[in-house]
Amino acid sequence: MELGYLIIFWYGILHAFGPDHLTAITDFSIGKSMKKTMLITLAFAFGHGMTLFIFAKILEVYHLPENVTDYGDVISSTVIVSMGVYLLYMVYADKIHLNKHKHEGKEHIHIYFGKEHVHDDTKIASTSAWTMGALMGMGGVRGMLVTLGMLHGETVDFSMVLAFVAGVSVVFVSFGGVILYINKEFLTSKTNVRRVFATAGLISVAVGTDMLLA
Template sequence: MELSLLIIFWYGVLHAMGPDHLTAIADFSIGKNLRKTMMVTLLFALGHGITLFLFAKLLQSIPGIQAYTDYGDVISASVILLMGMYLLYMALSDRILLNKHTHDGQEHIHISFSRTHQHRWTDMMPALSLGVLMGIGGVRGMLVTLGLVSHQEVTFGMVALFALGVMLVFISFGGVILWLNRYWLNSLANVRRVFGALGLSSIAVGAQMLWF
């Protein structure tokens, strides 16, 4: 049983390392501070884990519902593709602004796309939504793995271990994005380079998900 749980956890790690997941996290966390970067990764992982558990239960109890999981792949791929186009547009236009200001006695550079500076928590909700949608598509692979290591009903503990592996990778990658935000995105030229590279990567990943 211990080996089965380890396999489930390891599959969660491998699943999270897919380019579609990492690209989605990068799209929504680039240019944000520590708190928002971590919140984006946690919300994405939370949405992913909850959806995986719920759809695993539905797939086991309702015949024919598996066909609908394809829509999650299509929608999430479309969002990644559109985000890539948006980031590329921002990199090539003059809409990116760098604002140096102080919060709680600490000066930092804030990346914005308008003259009005705002901190809105609602900006992070798309990360939760995309995590939910991508969880719908990813549930099939998780069920295959669970079927290989266990012939019993999918339990919350199994999905929790899978989600833990996913969250480990997401938070680690969020740390990489945070490093970029702090030490690389300190000039407009660097911001445009990173946004452009990320935009092209997102377009490539989204297109690959849609057409292959």
């Protein structure tokens, strides 16, 4: 069974490299601090894994027609497109702001949305990432956990989900490090912030639309 967990862990790593997942992580993590970025990536991974677990358990008992389960892919794609449209709207409506100030002689840059600058929005961001991860977990990978569970003569259990989440998290956290570098090196002016968010929005719309048309 240990080999089975290793296979699922490796599948999680490969699965996380999907453009839809990396796009979602980018959308949530741009402009965030190290703490927020790490919490967001882990929340997304666990939300994704929990949905897989729930649907895998359901599909062990009930056989759903393919045309029904295909809606999971539609939901996942729609989430990506919606996130992209939201980012583009925020850029167009000039609702993304940058605030520079000093704490103990050291300059800090904060990026926030809307009219008010909220310092501690970590809980909101993490909850949103968990929710999006859960929604995207409906698409494309429902058969993976069920198949691996059957190969080893075992039902799908929560330890399998943890192995999958661990694999996904390796990639998500590593990619989060790339986003942290972008945050630090490029998001130093409002012009750059608008450009980066607009680019992320366009990529999200393109990736999501491609998934819908596939």
